[in-house]
Amino acid sequence: MPIDHEGLAREFEYVTQPSEQESIRAQLESGDALMQEMAYALITGDHHAVDALTRQALSEGREANDILDEGLISGMAVVGVKFRDNIIFVPEVLIAARAMKAGMAHVEPILSASGVKPLGTAVFGTVKGDLHDIGKNLCIMMMRGAGFVVHDLGVDTKPDEFIEAADEHGADLVMMSALLTTTMPNMGRTIAEFEDMGLRDEYKFMTGGASVTQEFSDDMGADGYGDNAIACVEKAKELVGLARAARAG
Numbered sequence: 433m434p435i436d437h438e439g440l441a442r443e444f445e446y447v448t449q450p451s452e453q454e455s456i457r458a459q460l461e462s463g464d465a466l467m468q469e470m471a472y473a474l475i476t477g478d479h480h481a482v483d484a485l486t487r488q489a490l491s492e493g494r495e496a497n498d499i500l501d502e503g504l505i506s507g508m509a510v511v512g513v514k515f516r517d518n519i520i521f522v523p524e525v526l527i528a529a530r531a532m533k534a535g536m537a538h539v540e541p542i543l544s545a546s547g548v549k550p551l552g553t554a555v556f557g558t559v560k561g562d563l564h565d566i567g568k569n570l571c572i573m574m575m576r577g578a579g580f581v582v583h584d585l586g587v588d589t590k591p592d593e594f595i596e597a598a599d600e601h602g603a604d605l606v607m608m609s610a611l612l613t614t615t616m617p618n619m620g621r622t623i624a625e626f627e628d629m630g631l632r633d634e635y636k637f638m639t640g641g642a643s644v645t646q647e648f649s650d651d652m653g654a655d656g657y658g659d660n661a662i663a664c665v666e667k668a669k670e671l672v673g674l675a676r677a678a679r680a681g
């Protein structure tokens with residue numbers, strides 16, 4: 433299947449900010465025709481094509497890491513920007529996510545076996561009393577795509593479940609999602625429970641969800657906030673960097 437150059441070019445029209453356009457174009461063009469075709473299939477949500485192209489790339493001897501970076505993550509970067517800018521909506525993102533999953537299914541086992549060092553480890557849940565998980569799942573997908581190991585704690589996650597999971601997985605980040613005004617304060621309560629156990633400084637805490645603001649996040653005592661999945665990944669990278677620098681002294 434030849435690469436759809438026009439289709440790919442059209443994707444740039446959606447990415448409105450020039451600085452982003454440049455970095456996403458550079459990332460997409462770092463891949464050859466096969467990788468660009470894979471990225472385009474992912475953007476358009478064609479999971480059969482992503483599955484076939486990932487298998488083809490591996491059988492041609494491409495590195496799993498390059499496939500992830502130049503094919504899958506490049507495509508997902510465009511999806512993330514289109515979603516943030518309201519050009520596409522939840523259903524399209526979930527369709528692209530399914531395509532990403534189809535590619536990751538081939539690449540992930542190779543990466544975990546080869547011990548590529550993850551960017552960091554996170555535990556991520558929707559807080560107690562809250563069942564909304566679409567935003568959390570999108571953030572987790574983007575975090576994994578960016579190279580984090582993320583343990584999904586699901587919905588209605590009680591503070592002691594965050595504490596247990598963070599300890600068990602040696603997390604760098606504790607990430608909480610909440611969409612209801614009635615459950616948003618549970619983010620602060622969760623941080624307070626870590627504090628009560630003398631564990632506040634062991635982790636960096638991040639919050640998010642439709643009604644959460646930077647100000648609210650600060651009030652909850654969190655270290656970071658993001659209002660979309662891209663901001664979530666960027667903040668997570670920054671916080672892991674800070675935590676590592678602090679540990680190194």
Ligand code: B12
Binds near residue numbers: 565612641659662663
């Ligand atoms: C889908 C939905 C549902 C679905 C949830 C399905 C699911 N599996 O998630 C169902 C039908 C189950 C549902 C139930 C309810 N819902 Co509802 N729901 C929504 C709706 C329409 C969309 C939410 C959504 O998925 N948005 C899309 C995602 C992608 O956006 P997001 O979650 O904000 O996530 C993004 C960012 O916020 C950020 N992010 C998210 N989490 C995190 C975490 C971190 C760490 C970071 C950095 C970033 C980050 O990145 C994400 C990706 O960009 C909203 C309306 C709305 N516009 O928000 C109402 C809404 C949230 N629901 C609402 C209500 C009231 C309810 C119910 C109480 C209704 C009822 N009477 O039963 C129940 C509560 C159930 C419960 N206990 O949780 C209200 C909340 C009002 C309020 N302020 O409290 C809303 C705002 C609708 C409204 N206008 O009234 N809901």
